[in-house]
Amino acid sequence: MQTTLDVKGMTCGHCEKAVKGALEALPGVTGVEVHLNTGKVDVTYDDAQTNIQAMREAVEEQGYDVVV
Numbered sequence: 271m272q273t274t275l276d277v278k279g280m281t282c283g284h285c286e287k288a289v290k291g292a293l294e295a296l297p298g299v300t301g302v303e304v305h306l307n308t309g310k311v312d313v314t315y316d317d318a319q320t321n322i323q324a325m326r327e328a329v330e331e332q333g334y335d336v337v338v
Contacts, residue, residue: 273322275311276337277329280304285334292328296320 277289286304289311293302298319303312313325326336 271317272312272314273325275313275322275325275329277309277311278335278337280306280309280334282306288332289329289334292332293325296324296328299325 280286280289283306286306290302290304293299293311293313296315296319298316299313300316301312301314305311311329315325326338329336
């Protein structure tokens with residue numbers, strides 16, 4: 271499956287790495303593409319292993335807001 275998260279507060283390469291790393295650490299996540307200019311994050315994942323709520327929590331633990 272694929273979803274796009276709207277993440278607020280990302281402004282630099284460090285932000286991109288923090289969000290990407292947090293999402294890639296989740297079981298079942300197979301791809302993450304961060305778009306700093308729009309704040310969008312495309313995530314490819316296996317919905318049998320993870321879900322959007324887990325992704326939100328992982329990003330929020332890094333200090334960023336996910337808009338639903």
